[in-house]
Amino acid sequence: xxxxxxxxxxxxxxxxxxxxxxxxxxxxxxxxxxxxxxxxxxxxxxxxxxxxxxxxxxxxxxxxxxxxxxxxxxxxxxxxxxxxxxxxxxxxxxxxxxxxxxxxxxxxxxxxxxxxxxxxxxxxxxxxxxxxxxxxxxxxxxxxxxxxxxxxxxxxxxxxxxxxxxxxxxxxxxxxxxxxxxxxxxxxxxxxxxxxxxxxxxxxxxxxxxxxxxxxxxxxxxxxxxxxxxxxxxxxxxxxxxxxxxxxxxxxxxxxxxxxxxxxxxxxxxxxxxxxxxxxxxxxxxxxxxxxxxxxxxxxxxxxxxxxxxxxxxxxxxxxxxxxxxxxxxxxxxxxxxxxxxxxxxxxxxxxxxxxxxxxxxxxxxxxxxxxxxxxxxxxxxxxxxxxxxxxxxxxxxxxxxxxxxxxxxxxxxxxxxxxxxxxxxxxxxxxxxxxxxxxxxxxxxxxxxxxxxxxxxxxxxxxxxxxxxxxxxxxxx
Amino acid sequence: xxxxxxxxxxxxxxxxxxxxxxxxxxxxxxxxxxxxxxxxxxxxxxxxxxxxxxxxxxxxxxxxxxxxxxxxxxxxxxxxxxxxxxxxxxxxxxxxxxxxxxxxxxxxxxxxxxxxxxxxxxxxxxxxxxxxxxxxxxxxxxxxxxxxxxxxxxxxxxxxxxxxxxxxxxxxxxxxxxxxxxxxxxxxxxxxxxxxxxxxxxxxxxxxxxxxxxxxxxxxxxxxxxxxxxxxxxxxxxxxxxxxxxxxxxxxxxxxxxxxxxxxxxxxxxxxxxxxxxxxxxxxxxxxxxx
Numbered sequence: 001x002x003x004x005x006x007x008x009x010x011x012x013x014x015x016x017x018x019x020x021x022x023x024x025x026x027x028x029x030x031x032x033x034x035x036x037x038x039x040x041x042x043x044x045x046x047x048x049x050x051x052x053x054x055x056x057x058x059x060x061x062x063x064x065x066x067x068x069x070x071x072x073x074x075x076x077x078x079x080x081x082x083x084x085x086x087x088x089x090x091x092x093x094x095x096x097x098x099x100x101x102x103x104x105x106x107x108x109x110x111x112x113x114x115x116x117x118x119x120x121x122x123x124x125x126x127x128x129x130x131x132x133x134x135x136x137x138x139x140x141x142x143x144x145x146x147x148x149x150x151x152x153x154x155x156x157x158x159x160x161x162x163x164x165x166x167x168x169x170x171x172x173x174x175x176x177x178x179x180x181x182x183x184x185x186x187x188x189x190x191x192x193x194x195x196x197x198x199x200x201x202x203x204x205x206x207x208x209x210x211x212x213x214x215x216x217x218x219x220x221x222x223x224x225x226x227x228x229x230x231x232x233x234x235x236x237x238x239x240x241x242x243x244x245x246x247x248x249x250x251x252x253x254x255x256x257x258x259x260x261x262x263x264x265x266x267x268x269x270x271x272x273x274x275x276x277x278x279x280x281x282x283x284x285x286x287x288x289x290x291x292x293x294x295x296x297x298x299x300x301x302x303x304x305x306x307x308x309x310x311x312x313x314x315x316x317x318x319x320x321x322x323x324x325x326x327x328x329x330x331x332x333x334x335x336x337x338x339x340x341x342x343x344x345x346x347x348x349x350x351x352x353x354x355x356x357x358x359x360x361x362x363x364x365x366x367x368x369x370x371x372x373x374x375x376x377x378x379x380x381x382x383x384x385x386x387x388x389x390x391x392x393x394x395x396x397x398x399x400x401x402x403x404x405x406x407x408x409x410x411x412x413x414x415x416x417x418x419x420x421x422x423x424x425x426x427x428x429x430x431x432x433x434x435x436x437x438x439x440x441x442x443x444x445x446x447x448x449x450x451x452x453x454x455x456x457x458x459x460x461x462x463x464x465x466x467x468x469x470x471x472x473x474x475x476x477x478x
Numbered sequence: 479x480x481x482x483x484x485x486x487x488x489x490x491x492x493x494x495x496x497x498x499x500x501x502x503x504x505x506x507x508x509x510x511x512x513x514x515x516x517x518x519x520x521x522x523x524x525x526x527x528x529x530x531x532x533x534x535x536x537x538x539x540x541x542x543x544x545x546x547x548x549x550x551x552x553x554x555x556x557x558x559x560x561x562x563x564x565x566x567x568x569x570x571x572x573x574x575x576x577x578x579x580x581x582x583x584x585x586x587x588x589x590x591x592x593x594x595x596x597x598x599x600x601x602x603x604x605x606x607x608x609x610x611x612x613x614x615x616x617x618x619x620x621x622x623x624x625x626x627x628x629x630x631x632x633x634x635x636x637x638x639x640x641x642x643x644x645x646x647x648x649x650x651x652x653x654x655x656x657x658x659x660x661x662x663x664x665x666x667x668x669x670x671x672x673x674x675x676x677x678x679x680x681x682x683x684x685x686x687x688x689x690x691x692x693x694x695x696x697x698x699x700x701x702x703x704x705x706x707x708x709x710x711x712x713x714x715x716x717x718x719x720x721x722x723x724x725x726x727x728x729x730x731x732x733x734x735x736x737x738x739x740x741x742x743x744x745x746x747x748x749x750x751x752x753x754x755x756x757x758x759x760x761x762x763x764x765x766x767x768x769x
Contacts, residue, residue, distance in 0.1 A: 085734070224715060287626045434519075436518070447716045
């Protein structure tokens with residue numbers, strides 16, 4: 001038997017097996033859905049590419065197979081939370097599925113808002129899809145588990161906030177020569193804060209000298225939007241070794257140095273001063289930039305490097321309708337202070353933000369069983385690759401190896417490799433049930449630091465003190 | 479007696495709707511304002527705390543700062559809208575080529591949702607991208623950055639509000655001017671009154687009810703401005719445009735500080751009523767007394 005014949009036969013056998021498996025799962029969805037025919041599931045989520053894919057592609061497929069209608073409402077981040085929380089708080093049962101961003105899961109769990117999906121499937125094994133297995137998920141799913149391991153959300157998007165740089169600028173011989181002459185080293189993605197600052201200053205000056213709209217770095221530094229606060233606490237402070245917003249949960253939620261926290265530690269102050277300097281040499285729109293606008297700034301070719309949320313990496317690198325830097329995007333790990341990388345590798349720290357979200361089922365839902373079916377449907381390994389291509393998110397491990405994902409990985413400068421291999425160095429938001437409450441209490445001080453009304457060091461002292469005051473008022477700090 | 483019953487029957491739907499959507503929510507907010515309630519606190523239950531919330535807001539610098547910038551915003555926005563609206567109304571009272579076209583164009587902002595107005599102004603004012611900073615830089619060398627300059631942000635929100643709401647004032651005053659009888663004006667002209675005298679002694683007194691009604695409406699609207707400012711500046715830079723509506727939004731929604739947020743809402747309602755009453759006393763009551 002020739003090798004070619006054997007390969008063909010194997011391929012045919014695999015194809016038949018796969019077809020049989022698909023047919024089996026299709027049968028499951030039809031049979032499981034039959035009892036819910038006519039039911040309409042309502043979901044609310046943030047309007048992002050992964051959510052839009054659910055709305056436009058996965059929901060119609062699910063309806064076709066099961067007969068269960070699905071209406072997904074995609075809206076702004078604020079509106080999404082406003083609607084979901086009001087519904088769950090009042091127990092009205094409007095929504096059968098809600099988007100849970102990683103940083104709010106702890107608040108939801110503390111209020112018992114969500115259905116334990118693991119338990120629901122254990123209680124009703126007839127609802128369990130043959131191809132659903134919690135072991136399929138990447139470790140990001142762990143953020144949506146309680147201490148007993150119960151899963152409260154089906155991960156549907158996961159990104160890291162990474163260091164993007166312009167490969168065309170970094171590889172330009174003229175630019176390289178000028179950089180080497182000035183700094184005595186080769187131009188390469190920064191590994192330290194000092195290197196990052198040098199590169200940023202270099203390109204900002206280059207832009208000025210050439211009369212071009214080019215700056216050295218992005219800065220997510222809106223003076224009235226929480227995005228700036230998040231950039232500092234989640235993406236900048238950790239690279240200086242300040243973790244969990246500088247709050248020590250194990251020490252009575254202390255924030256001030258004198259009480260055992262680190263929000264106003266020397267490292268935190270150094271981090272803030274470093275970032276404020278970058279803000280000052282970033283494009284002028286930075287003071288009005290949130291997470292979306294920094295991506296737009298990068299895509300417009302106005303900066304040489306920046307910290308960008310991974311959900312934007314794909315369109316920046318590949319969509320010519322939206323980006324002027326297609327094919328010229330490189331990815332790297334963010335610069336860190338001495339000892340931080342070692343701490344991240346040993347699991348004692350982290351170097352940046354692992355962002356993402358899941359679909360959860362409110363306990364107030366009137367259609368929990370049908371929603372459990374839908375949750376499993378979007379978790380199937382078979383639907384993940386196309387979803388990852390449409391929106392660069394991976395929550396199921398096998399997706400990394402799909403040919404179409406590998407192809408996209410190349411055009412993204414190895415983003416998916418970075419996510420798979422180095423994702424462990426990043427961390428989601430700390431497990432606090434008071435994220436938004438604390439943020440809103442102290443962000444006004446942070447905004448005043450940004451406008452220069454308060455000195456950075458004094459501002460961090462005020463923020464740390466206010467944090468302890470607020471957590472005491474909320475009853476978390478005794 | 480029969481007609482009385484019929485009257486109540488006809489009024490009933492309105493009273494029910496008003497009760498359900500006006501009175502009941504107000505009573506609920508009033509009740510919540512006497513409680514400490516944050517569903518994401520360690521104790522998520524409502525805890526009665528008497529007047530603590532009201533006592534707290536007297537010393538809350540965030541609230542006081544918010545209140546003062548709001549009053550400044552209301553003063554500048556409503557005054558400008560009134561003056562500009564009257565000038566435009568007078569202009570539209572005269573015939574000129576393209577009058578109907580201009581009148582239609584000038585009312586377009588009125589039909590836009592505030593959130594859209596905020597988006598448009600954000601696009602127009604974002605540094606490096608917006609047309610307004612670009613023009614100001616080209617013409618006057620002025621670097622407009624509403625993300626950095628508190629004054630620039632404040633002025634921009636006032637201008638945005640003027641752009642959005644002046645047409646309402648214009649339309650109200652056009653309606654009032656059109657309805658004025660011609661006799662007093664002809665009589666005044668015959669008597670040799672100047673234009674200024676006619677304005678102060680005939681036009682203004684005769685359109686005063688329309689002016690007061692319009693100012694009431696605009697005052698109440700301006701005091702509760704939220705959407706467009708939230709979209710344009712987010713309340714920043716710092717707290718420069720954190721008007722009271724934005725402050726309440728942030729307290730009640732992201733911070734879920736329901737008790738304290740309700741107390742602030744109640745106080746703002748009281749302030750709104752107080753300002754309107756002062757306006758009434760200043761503009762309407764003296765006239766009624768004279769009569």
